[in-house]
Each structure stands twice: as C-alpha cells, then as structure tokens.
Amino acid sequence: MDCNPRSLLFVLFLLLSCVSPSYPIIYPPNEVNLLDSKASQGELGWISYPSHGWEEISGVDEHYTPIRTFQVCNVMEYSQNNWLRTNWIPRQSAQKIYVELKFTLRDCNSIPLVLGTCKETFNLLYLETDDDQGSHFREHMFIKIDTIAADESFTQMDLGDRILKLNTEVREVGPMIKKGFYLAFQDVGACVALVSVRVYFKKCPYTVRNLASFPDTVPMDSQSLVEVKGSCVNHSKEEEPPRMYCSTEGEWLVPIGKCLCNPGYEERSNTCQMCRAGFYKSTLGNMECSKCPPHSFSHHEGSLHCGCEKNYFRADGDPASMACTRPPSAPRNVISSINETSVILEWSWPEDTGGRRDITFTVLCKRCRSVGGSGSGSNGGALRCEPCRSNVRFLPRAVGLHNTTVTVGDLLAHTNYTFEIEAQNGVSSLAPKMRQYAAVTITTNQAAPSPVTVIRKEKTSRNSVSLSWLEPERPNGIILDYEIKYYEKEEQETSYTILRARGCNVTLNGLKPDTAYLLQIRARTAAGYGASSPSFQFETSPDSAFSISGENSQVVLIAISSAVAIILLTVLLYVLIGRFCCHSKSKHPDEKRLHFGNGHLRLPGIRTYVDPHTYEDPSQAVHEFAKELDASCIAIDKVVGAGEFGEVCSGRLKLPSKKEICVAIKTLKGGYTDKQRRDFLAEASIMGQFDHPNIIRLEGVVTRSKPVMIVTEYMENGSLDSFLRKHDAQFTGIQLVGMLRGIASGMKYLSDMGYVHRDLAARNILVNSNLVCKVSDFGLSRVLEDDPEAAYTTRGGKIPIRWTAPEAIAYRKFTSASDAWSYGIVLWEVMSYGERPYWEMSNQDVIKAVDEGYRLPPPMDCPATLYQLMLDCWQKERNNRPKFEQIVSILDKLIRNPGTLKITANTTSRPANLLLDRSSSEVPSMGTMGDWMDGMRTLPCKEAFSGVSYSSCDTLAKTSTDRVVLTEVHVTPASCPEWEPSMGITTL
Ligand code: AMP
16 A cells, blocks of 8 residues: 555545445535535635645545545645635525534554654634635635544544544534635645535524414524514414524424414315315314215315205204204104093104204194084094184193193093194204194093182191081082092101092091191092192191100200200310310421321321411421521621522531531511511521421521521522523533432422422522532512512412413412422423523413423433423323422433433424333443442542442442432531632532
8 A cells, every 4th residue: 555645545535435325415404505515526616725735636425426625635744834715605694604524634643754743633714705805815814713623533444454534523603794705724734635515504494384384594693593473374364473483503493373274275284275075164273174964065175064955954053064954754653642621642753853853842733623414523524623722731831842742731521623743853944845743633521620729627626627618610520529638738748648528528537736737629520530729728736735744854854954064065175175276286287287288198207398377476487497596606708699588698607516517698688577577487487397408408597686597508509590501511411410310309308298399490409519409499479479580470479480380370280290390491401501491482472382282392412311301291281290209210210321311302303201101121221330420520429439339320329319419418518618609610
C-alpha cells in the first residue's frame, strides 16, 4: 500500500463507500436543504485557498453515483492554513440553519513521521452577506462556528491495516439576518476528506390535523413556539378555531380546536368526501356516513337523509337513522265478555306492527239496530249503526290505549253494539287509506241494580251495631239479597267480614268496643251484583271506666319507675361521654382520624395525618407537633428567599448538648393578623407530623417571642426548578432518576399518611448539597393562595393549572391520584431541566388541550421509560395512574439497570401504557455499585458505602433502597459547616 498519507486517505474513503448501506437517503420532511453537496454531480466550484490545500476530487457513493468531495492532507508540513469556501448560499426564510458534515479524518498515530505537524481537527466558519461576492474572499471576516473533531478516527474493521470511519457532525448557526451566507472549512494540518456537506433549516411542514390545514411554517430561532391558525378543509366547518404550535425543532405541537365535515360529507384521509349513494349523513360532525336504514334509499352522493320507499313513511319526530315504517295491521283475536250492561273487550297485538313500537289502540263504539224484515240484528239481518251515546264509559279510556283490553260500561240493557278496535302507530295519520281495524258486535243483558245510597245507624253498643238502608234507586229487577262487607278502619281492608241479608237491615255482633268500622253494601239481582255503596263509618261504644286491678297497678308502677330510671341513666351517660370526648379530642391526635383522613381507610399501626384545623385552638396543634425553641439558640445569617408571610433566612441552631446545625428560618413579618399567625403556624403543625428523609424536616418553632419563626433543616441548593435551570444539561440520567426517586419516596410517605399535597411542583421541592430532594411547602388552603402559579378556576378556588389533574381542576377532586398527576409534571420539569410545562400556552389552552387528550411531549433525550411513566401519571382515569409505591419501585428498577436510560423517547410516537406491567427481566442489568456512586457523585455517601460489603446496585437496592437516601441524610450535617451556595455543585 502507498505510504503517502493523502492517497491513503482517498483509498480508504473509497473503500468506506463500498461498505456503506445501499439505500437512498430520505431526509426528514421537516428539513429543507439549502445546500447538499451530494446532489451536485458536476464541479462544486468552491474556492480553495491556497491552491495546494484543499482539492476537489470525484468519487462515487454507495450507488455508484458520482459525488464531489474535498480533501486535504498536508500533515508533514508545519503552519498549515488551508481554506475551503462554499458558494454563496441564499438563506431563504430560515432563521436558524444546521450544517451536517460527513467526513473522514486520519488518526495522526497511524501516519509515520508526522509527530508535531499532524492535526486531528479542522474549523467550521461562516460569513453572512446580503449578496454573492463571487470569488472575493477574506479570511478574517469569517466567524468560527466550531472546531470539528472526529468521534472515532478508526473502526475496528480489519483491512490489512485499519479503515477510516465516516464521521457525521451537525452544528447549528443562528439567528441569521442577512440574505445569504458562506461556509468555510479551515484546515490547520489534518488529514481530512470532506465527503459531504449538507446545509438545511427546519420547518413545520404543511399538515392537516383535525381537518384543518396548517401551512409550511418556519420556526423562530428563539425558544418560543409559533402559534399557527389552521383553515378548515373543503366541505367542513370550524367547531372551534383550529390552532397549533410550531416548535423550534420543526415539530407541530398541541393541536387545539377542530373542523367538522358538513352534512352529506364524511372524513376520509384528512378530507371531507361526499357520502356514497345508499348512504347519508344528516349532521355536521366527523362521524362516517351511515347506510340508508331499511325501507329507505338515496340515489345520489352527498345525501343528507334517505327517502322512504312506497307505502313507507317517516313520522315527524323520527330520526334519520330510523327505518321507514307503515301503519300496523288490525288487532287480532278480539274477545268480548259481557257482564250485564258492560263488556270487557280483549284482543291481541297486530301481526304487523309496521316496524314501530309506538302502538296504541282506539276503540270506537257504535250502537246498531237491525233494519229490514228479519228483526234479529244479531242473527245476520242488516244493521244500521250510529255512534254510541256520550255517557258510555270506557275504562281506562277509548283512545290511546297501551294495553290490549278495555272495559265499556253504562251501555243500555238488551242492546246491540259494535266495537271497532284499531291499532295505530306514529305513521297511521300519514296513510289514512292503509288503516285497518277489527270489529266485534255484542248484545247487552239485564242491568245490575244501582248502588245503595242511604244507610242509617239504629243502635250501637260496646260489641254490636244495628243498621238499616233504603233499597237502590234503580233495582233493575228483583233484589235477591244484599252483601254487607265491614272491617276495622285501622286495618284498612286487610281483613274484613262479609254478611248477607235478605231485608234492608242487619245487626253486626262481636265487634270491638270503642272502635271505628267501615262498611259497604251492594244489592244482587238475577243480573248480578250492583255497584257497592260509598263507605259508611260507625263506631262502637267505649268501655265504661278505666279500672286497673291491684296486680295490674303494681305492674304499671314498676314500668313507669323503670322508664324514669332508664331516662336518667341515659342522660348521665351522655354527659359523661360528651366530656370524655372533648377531653380526648385535644389530647390524642390519632383518635381524631374519623374526622378527616380524606376518605382513606387507614390501617392500624400506620400514623395518620391530623388536620390542624380540627383543633379548636390552633396554637395547641402547633405545640403538639412542633418543638418550641428558645430564640437565643438561633443565629440568623442571611436572607435566602421570600415566603408569603415574611423572609426566609439561613442560619444556625445550637441546642444545649447538641451539635450546631444549619437551618432555614421562616419569619412572620410584623403587623400580622390572628388568622395570618394561625395560617403561618399551620405549616409547622403539618410538617411536624412528618418524619421522612424526603420530606423537609421541622426543627421547631418560636411562638413565645417575636418574631414568630418556623425553623427547618437547611437545603443548600434551594428550590428544584431554579436549581435545574441553573445547571441545564449538567446531570447524568442516573442523578436525575435519583432525585425523582427521592421525591416519589417522600410522596409515598405523604399518601400513606393520608395527606394530599395539592401543589406538588418542582418549585416546591428543595434540594440539599447532596442532591437529595425533599418535598416542602405544606399548608392548607393557603398553599394555593401563596403559589404564584395558582390561578382562579371557574368554580372559584385557586389552582396551579399546569400541575393539576383534570378532575381536581373540574370539580376539586384532590387525592393522592391527583398528586400522582402532578408528580408526572414534576418528572417532566426535571427531565427538561426546569422548562415551564406547556411553555407559554395560556391556562385556558392547557385545560382544553389536556381535556382533548394532548399530553406534553418527551423532553429532549428523555429516556423512554421515564416518558412512559409520565404518560402513566397523566392517565385521565385517575384509578389507572400509578400509586407512589409503584413509582418508587419503577425508579428503583431504573437505578438498578441504568442501561435502560439509554433508550430515549421518540417525540413522534406515543408509547402505550405498558410501563407498570413491564417485568424487571426485560430491562438488562448493567449497573454496578461504582456506576451508581459515580452517578450520584456523593463522596461522603460513597465512602459510607465503601465500608459495607455491597457488591452491586442490585444487592443494594434489594437490601433497602431507602438506606441509600438515609445514608446521604446522615452525612449531610457533617458537610454542613462548609456550605456555600456553590458547594452543592462542586460536590456533584
Ligand atoms: P417558601 O415560602 O417555602 O416557598 O420559601 C420561599 C423560598 O425560600 C424558597 O423558594 C427557597 O428558595 C427558600 N427556602 C425555603 N425553605 C428553605 C430551606 N429549608 N432551605 C433553603 N431554602 C429555603
């Protein structure tokens, strides 16, 4: 092989081309090329200065398509300064451009005798101009973009010696202002072949979303999103103005609003297309066209509804989706049962209901007389019919019957009647010619007697009563007897007695004294019973006197005195229990769990959070849960923040016979009201109930002197959101997961205690010098009043919209599951290094987008598992969100298997909700104790562990993951005296 480094480079480049994969290059649709050297098959005509520097050569790519490349390899000579400048590249509408370089670079060690002269980098530069300056070229005007080095100079592939690797590097430049620019490549003595140069910018490409089209949009160079209004596609209407945001990465985000296809049109491949013949759509919306229902048709495309076939109809209120129907056939099997001058008619449903269920029946009554000579209408002679008299009674009625029976009364005795029974449905009135009925003809019999109306009481005693009555006004024949029915009024006819009497009087015996009775009488003739009389009430006489025998009086006396004694005893017990309860309320917080606990059923043995508001005197709650400190033990050093009630300072606390510790001191500013003092101290009453390494620890309170203070452990790195923003992209994945695990563990503890935080957000997490995160900012309603992120909702109260679960926003359903939603947002904040959730979208847009199912996209480089966890936390159905215990165990698995963090989430694909089901065996175990320690970079922690014989992270995590955190907490005070704002970072 030729030893000249330059020819070696070229040969190797060609060899490399041969092993490249052979498929055509497809650029992402959101990248617009401004320059692609591979696309040019003739000379590129770039300027090379001096001429013995960069040289343009021809090669072939993997498809044997000629390409133009540049190379330089003056590695043997000192002081190289070889420039290669592209042609003028018009900027078009781009603000930020990307330069993608593919190149090979020789490793100096592989070239003999070049020590001292050979370099392994080259420089990329640019110059903005408003016009093409031709061959005019001035080095000093170019601005350096970056020094480009190879990722790897060589692969391991054995090809006699070694083979060069094709490197790809991308650099961003912007914002661009002038009309165009040049790129330049400055070589200072390397052996490099520039295989291809591609210059592009990103845009959000034309797209149709929710039936609205969005034009090609070039993003802004700054961090902000561009809001773009969409226009409804043809044959659609806006339901709500469609909008989307174009991100700096050329991605469309947060589709809001939508368009709906007009009636007669349906959505097909992002367009509104006419319904096919035989189909229809009557409303605006994105549902599909429906097939014409039975007995209807549509011959044309784009039908709004289908017409009915012949003899089929649609009633006024019938929906377009309903089949066309017709009137029912006649009722069947009519049976009449004649009872004197009334008749019961019964029939069956029609055989054909016409396709409807709204069937009713109408009975028409006709009185028919025989005409002509035969004289017997019922025996087949001609009948002349006329409508019945209006006093004929129908029970329940004559029209609109839902049941298949009717009783017709008050007919004339010995008379012919014809009843026509018609079944009707909702379309009967539309087709009068199609109506059918069934008819039945009857002849009535003798009429029954009319009711007895006059009843008299003749004689009453304690056990009997004598009654008499008048014969009915219309006996309609000879009265055979009377039926007398009576019963105790109290018993309401549940048991009664029936007697029969031939005459118009009766004596009822065996009655109870002093009792009210009801009685009814009806007469019977050969035609049957007449109707009953109205109820007649009578009372028997009372017993003569109230007498108690000697034995009975004793029983009564005993009963009365027992009752008095029981009442007295009850009153006494009530007073005693009342006192005991009041006493215990203020003494034993655990016994108050029935009053609160957020509806959770708590297990015995697990401590439960006690709401300080349940104390009549809140200062009693403070002293129950917080230690009173003497102000002389506290030294205030400096102000570190501002709270709602006053300043937050750092300082030191030195308790007798204890080591001095660093503390944060929250003060209550002067001039406070009683309520402010109560609310201020409520936070201490809550915090004082918690004891967990990931919950901010309360040291005590000062309430007996002024200023009133709350003293907590000191968190050197302040709140998590600003801490992350300050250290953008500076942590390893494992460090971030470690922080998240701490927050989840603190939240698990709070939810086990029955405490719902309601304002979990990165700004309410504090970070100490060992990167341990602790949940803080406890309070009651005031938590939200205090939070600048909280906004008023339509229902009143203030809520930090971006962090809050939809059900908590909509109807204030705050639970540990809504805390889990907020945890998902914190997870997103952490992985995006303190980015504001939903960026600058308005709260209203956030509520709407979340409601429509939109979820935040994965932050840059976010591991897929963590993004899946976020999506799990943002399940709409709150019971499907992971419990904090599950979150802790998922994060523990990640810590044990840091390899899993390398798979990053793809912005475009939204994974299904699988993370909770995933078995740990799917995640390859790669972690070692050293990795974990290096990840955490907590020296004291590492040292603390080195004394213990844990061999791997797995063993450690299985033994007790909590101990990792606990150990860090244990070492915190030792590092405390040296704290400086920057200390936390230097130890990272
Ligand atoms: P807060 O009223 O709890 O929201 O606190 C206001 C600010 O004071 C926070 O954003 C922190 O920057 C700071 N701060 C509060 N508590 C502590 C603490 N324990 N250690 C260090 N800084 C704190």
